[in-house]
Amino acid sequence: MFKRVLISVLLVMVVFGLMFTAACKKKVEPPAPPAQQEATKDASAADDAAKKAAEEEAAKRRALEEAEAAKRAAREAFMNEDINFDFDKSALREDATEILKKKAAFLKDNADVNVMIEGHCDERGTAEYNIALGEKRAKSAKNFLVDSGVDAGRLNTVSYGKEKPLDEGKTEEAWAKNRRAHFVIQ
Amino acid sequence: MFKKFILSCFILFLFTNTGICRTDYDYVNISNPFLKKIPIAIPVFKAMYETEIENQIATEGANLLSDTLEFTGYFKILNREGFLEDIRKIGTTGQNIHFQNWISVGAEMLVTGLLSVKDENSLELELRLFDTLKVNDNDKLLIGKRYSGGKNDLRKMIHRFCSEILFLLTKSYGYFDTKMAFISTASGKKEVYMCDFDGQNIEQITRNNSITISPSWSSDGAWIAYTSYYKGKPDIYILNLKEKRVTNVTEKGSNLSPAWFPGRFALAASMSFSGDSEIYLLTGTGKIIKKLTNNLGVDVSPSFSPDGKKIAFVSDRAGGPQIYIFDLSSENTERLTFQGKYNTSPNWSPKGDKIAYSGIDNGEMNIYVIGSDGKGLTQLTSSQGKNEYPSWSPDGSLIAFNSTREGISRIYVMTAYGTDQRRLLTMPGEQTSPSWSPRVGD
Numbered sequence: 001m002f003k004r005v006l007i008s009v010l011l012v013m014v015v016f017g018l019m020f021t022a023a024c025k026k027k028v029e030p031p032a033p034p035a036q037q038e039a040t041k042d043a044s045a046a047d048d049a050a051k052k053a054a055e056e057e058a059a060k061r062r063a064l065e066e067a068e069a070a071k072r073a074a075r076e077a078f079m080n081e082d083i084n085f086d087f088d089k090s091a092l093r094e095d096a097t098e099i100l101k102k103k104a105a106f107l108k109d110n111a112d113v114n115v116m117i118e119g120h121c122d123e124r125g126t127a128e129y130n131i132a133l134g135e136k137r138a139k140s141a142k143n144f145l146v147d148s149g150v151d152a153g154r155l156n157t158v159s160y161g162k163e164k165p166l167d168e169g170k171t172e173e174a175w176a177k178n179r180r181a182h183f184v185i186q
Numbered sequence: 187m188f189k190k191f192i193l194s195c196f197i198l199f200l201f202t203n204t205g206i207c208r209t210d211y212d213y214v215n216i217s218n219p220f221l222k223k224i225p226i227a228i229p230v231f232k233a234m235y236e237t238e239i240e241n242q243i244a245t246e247g248a249n250l251l252s253d254t255l256e257f258t259g260y261f262k263i264l265n266r267e268g269f270l271e272d273i274r275k276i277g278t279t280g281q282n283i284h285f286q287n288w289i290s291v292g293a294e295m296l297v298t299g300l301l302s303v304k305d306e307n308s309l310e311l312e313l314r315l316f317d318t319l320k321v322n323d324n325d326k327l328l329i330g331k332r333y334s335g336g337k338n339d340l341r342k343m344i345h346r347f348c349s350e351i352l353f354l355l356t357k358s359y360g361y362f363d364t365k366m367a368f369i370s371t372a373s374g375k376k377e378v379y380m381c382d383f384d385g386q387n388i389e390q391i392t393r394n395n396s397i398t399i400s401p402s403w404s405s406d407g408a409w410i411a412y413t414s415y416y417k418g419k420p421d422i423y424i425l426n427l428k429e430k431r432v433t434n435v436t437e438k439g440s441n442l443s444p445a446w447f448p449g450r451f452a453l454a455a456s457m458s459f460s461g462d463s464e465i466y467l468l469t470g471t472g473k474i475i476k477k478l479t480n481n482l483g484v485d486v487s488p489s490f491s492p493d494g495k496k497i498a499f500v501s502d503r504a505g506g507p508q509i510y511i512f513d514l515s516s517e518n519t520e521r522l523t524f525q526g527k528y529n530t531s532p533n534w535s536p537k538g539d540k541i542a543y544s545g546i547d548n549g550e551m552n553i554y555v556i557g558s559d560g561k562g563l564t565q566l567t568s569s570q571g572k573n574e575y576p577s578w579s580p581d582g583s584l585i586a587f588n589s590t591r592e593g594i595s596r597i598y599v600m601t602a603y604g605t606d607q608r609r610l611l612t613m614p615g616e617q618t619s620p621s622w623s624p625r626v627g628d
Contacts, residue, residue: 127399131440132442135463136483163397
């Protein structure tokens with residue numbers, strides 16, 4: 001009987017104790033972090049993100065600018081780099097095919113670009129023969145680009161013969177410069 | 187000028203024995219008529235009333251006659267300072283002239299002129315050509331003509347008389363009523379210009395404000411075809427000179443070097459719409475009649491034989507440009523030139539026996555003449571700049587061409603044998619590509 005009472009007391013105590021512990025537990029619960037501290041932390045994270053975004057934006061812009069510049073440079077190189085020919089010849093020289101390979105790559109990267117290929121000659125010979133010769137030169141260049149996979153419909157040709165020399169000189173050097181195919185983006 | 191001009195001419199004297207010149211001797215040596223020139227005296231004309239205007243025309247007319255006869259290459263004009271008698275004092279007819287005085291100064295021929303200006307606008311001019319060496323005095327007068335017209339017709343009267351003289355000597359009336367079309371950069375761009383055969387009366391024909399080249403005359407002188415970049419690429423334009431009407435040939439590619447079919451309203455030209463330049467026959471309105479050549483490569487610069495049966499043209503089928511002859515009936519093509527690696531701009535002679543062209547040899551570009559059978563190659567210019575675009579006078583005695591012998595390119599004329607090379611005209615810019623008109627007459 002005593003044992004039963006003892007157990008009961010103990011139970012009560014345990015319950016009490018449990019209750020107490022629960023209350024205590026409630027009391028010792030760690031305080032919630034202060035609201036201000038939380039806000040500060042949030043703001044600095046936003047700052048970082050914005051900075052990062054701005055940086056990313058700038059980098060992106062830079063990259064875009066660089067890409068644009070590269071594109072412009074490629075475009076300019078495409079326009080400015082002529083291919084040259086030997087006297088009275090329309091066959092492509094090795095230096096010409098190297099340049100044409102770059103032009104073909106550019107045209108593949110820039111599918112919206114159409115090109116006028118101009119054939120030119122040096123001042124020797126008649127205007128008429130040189131127009132016909134210049135046309136052969138422009139067509140040699142066109143055929144190479146078509147063979148390299150550029151759609152023929154994007155490539156037009158015109159011959160100016162000896163009518164538009166780059167260099168008015170009467171030297172072999174001037175003539176060599178004038179025997180050319182020139183590429184104009186339309 | 188031609189409209190208000192009514193020119194009448196009368197034969198003053200009948201020749202009772204026109205065969206004399208042939209039976210006695212030939213005035214003009216056939217093998218090279220320009221080697222021995224006929225010494226001719228052309229004193230200042232006699233003025234009937236000796237008014238200021240008459241005296242002025244008397245000098246002007248005699249000078250123009252001298253220049254025109256000298257232009258032909260057949261004559262040596264004697265210096266007036268050495269003359270022993272003054273026809274203005276003694277008279278201009280055979281009865282008045284002491285021929286020994288003219289023989290003494292070396293004159294084998296003599297031209298006298300008598301003129302009167304009755305009112306502001308009327309000019310009468312009598313011109314006589316004498317052979318001083320004829321034994322019989324009655325045979326000395328070779329040609330006598332009287333011309334009447336306006337004061338402004340002096341040039342035309344003199345040219346008519348020169349035609350008579352040339353016909354007597356060569357059986358051809360010459361080219362004194364012809365014109366020369368050419369290209370000049372006087373305006374800053376290459377445009378077609380025109381002048382009289384002697385470089386006078388220059389006139390701008392096209393105003394395309396772009397590159398214009400290759401003028402070519404139709405055989406009736408009514409049309410000029412040319413090539414222009416007016417629309418950004420070489421196309422053919424066919425211009426009616428009187429009506430200022432233009433038709434164009436603007437097929438894809440290059441449309442180049444038109445040349446008129448003799449006696450027909452048709453032309454040959456080089457066109458590349460097929461992807462490769464070939465010579466085509468076109469109507470005068472630019473419609474394709476027929477493709478003539480069939481060769482991968484350049485085929486340009488056609489020039490018809492005067493009978494219209496053949497075409498000389500330039501092709502690079504053997505590598506460099508050479509001249510070939512295409513036979514329109516057999517459709518055979520034969521190579522004409524073998525000397526030199528670069529021969530272009532053929533121009534068939536009006537007699538049909540020769541073809542003039544320009545060729546590069548030893549770094550020089552010169553004018554050559556070759557028989558249409560490929561024989562008798564002759565070089566006409568040498569060591570005097572770049573010489574190109576030969577064009578025969580309609581009588582075949584002269585060849586016009588352009589040359590850089592004096593720096594920039596100008597137009598020159600020489601005899602068909604290469605003698606007497608002289609500049610035709612001076613004007614701003616560079617002049618190239620002369621094209622001598624046919625005799626147009628009126």
